[in-house]
Amino acid sequence: xxxxxxxxxxxxxxxxxxxxxxxxxxxxxxxxxxxxxxxxxxxxxxxxxxxxxxxxxxxxxxxxxxxxxxxxxxxxxxxxxxxxxxxxxxxxxxxxxxxxxxxxxxxxxxxxxxxxxxxxxxxxxxxxxxxxxxxxxxxxxxxxxxxxxxxxxxxxxxxxxxxxxxxxxxxxxxxxxxxxxxxxxxxxxxxxxxxxxxxxxxxxxxxxxxxxxxxxxxxxxxxxxxxxxxxxxxxxxxxxxxxxxxxxxxxxxxxxxx
Numbered sequence: 001x002x003x004x005x006x007x008x009x010x011x012x013x014x015x016x017x018x019x020x021x022x023x024x025x026x027x028x029x030x031x032x033x034x035x036x037x038x039x040x041x042x043x044x045x046x047x048x049x050x051x052x053x054x055x056x057x058x059x060x061x062x063x064x065x066x067x068x069x070x071x072x073x074x075x076x077x078x079x080x081x082x083x084x085x086x087x088x089x090x091x092x093x094x095x096x097x098x099x100x101x102x103x104x105x106x107x108x109x110x111x112x113x114x115x116x117x118x119x120x121x122x123x124x125x126x127x128x129x130x131x132x133x134x135x136x137x138x139x140x141x142x143x144x145x146x147x148x149x150x151x152x153x154x155x156x157x158x159x160x161x162x163x164x165x166x167x168x169x170x171x172x173x174x175x176x177x178x179x180x181x182x183x184x185x186x187x188x189x190x191x192x193x194x195x196x197x198x199x200x201x202x203x204x205x206x207x208x209x210x211x212x213x214x215x216x217x218x219x220x221x222x223x224x225x226x227x228x229x230x231x232x233x234x235x236x237x238x239x240x241x242x243x244x245x246x247x248x249x250x251x252x253x254x255x256x257x258x
Contacts, residue, residue: 041101047082047172051111051141053104055148059113060101065124067174068233068250069094070216073112075172075233076100077126083172083233085110090118094250097124107148109243110171110236128176128231133211134195135167136177136234137245155242156197162242165197170234177247178229183208184221191230191247199244212237213247215255222257229256 020035041058044050050059064076067083074092077083086092086100102115137154144150151171153164179193192210200207213230215221222228233248249255 047076047078047084048141050104050113051082051084051151052149055105055107057104058102059104060099061113062099063097063121064100065126066092066094066096066098067126068248070248070250075174077172077174079126082170083174085112085172085235086115086118087112088115088118090115092118092120095123095125096120097122107143107145107150107152109152109238111151126174128174129170130176130178131167131170131234132195133177133179133191133193133245134165134197135170136175136211136247137165137171137236137243138167138169139164141169152236152243154236154245156199156245157201158197160201162201162240165245171236173234174231175234175247176229176231177211179210179227181222181224181226181228182210184224186221188212188214188249189221189224191228197245199239211245211247213249215249216251219249219252219255222255226257229258230254 017039023032039058041060043060050061053059064078066074067077068075069092074086075083076086099119099121100113100115101117102113105114106112140153142150143152151169155162155164177191179191181189182192183190190208190210190212198209199212231254232250235246235248236243237246
């Protein structure tokens with residue numbers, strides 16, 4: 001007995017919700033059941049367009065390159081464009097070029113696509129963009145907390161004042177920064193390029209300056225006082241009611257000491 005059917009002749013409209021109804025008959029008994037609504041995700045021309053959508057909005061992205069894979073998420077990016085966090089139960093590998101469809105969420109922290117569908121098309125690769133520390137994160141992008149659209153701004157302390165960073169928002173992008181390690185432990189470190197920005201209003205040994213960097217399990221961190229070039233994903237973490245800069249290292253080769 002057939003348990004599935006495939007139809008390729010349907011004409012579906014993006015953004016509309018469809019239902020599948022099945023009727024089964026055995027002898028004189030007929031049973032009918034309908035699926036939950038399935039919405040056809042509209043194709044977004046760019047990742048920026050997807051990030052500008054409100055939370056719970058369906059979205060599809062085509063031909064995006066996987067720039068990082070972590071246990072709880074992945075990141076995709078477009079060449080000469082933005083990147084975005086992906087949450088999915090589907091298999092995904094570094095440098096895959098994929099089509100994705102799902103729902104936008106996360107406007108209160110880091111905008112992301114909860115992808116129900118991931119289709120691998122080919123392989124590719126995108127290199128990092130070098131940023132000074134004061135540019136990492138960036139100002140708000142199409143952000144409206146009421147409408148739940150866009151990406152919230154990233155803030156850091158300079159001269160004791162918590163300020164919105166003035167660069168174009170780059171949360172989700174693969175980036176490279178360099179500087180001196182001002183603090184280090186087994187879970188991560190801080191790197192300061194001399195920009196004068198900090199996550200802390202206070203100063204002193206317990207309040208390192210620079211960008212917070214986290215590393216995956218098994219990746220060794222550089223010694224305090226050393227100078228490094230670090231590649232990773234520009235991300236965020238929450239502290240004191242605002243978003244702060246966070247660099248997510250992917251692998252050991254992302255950290256170069258000199």
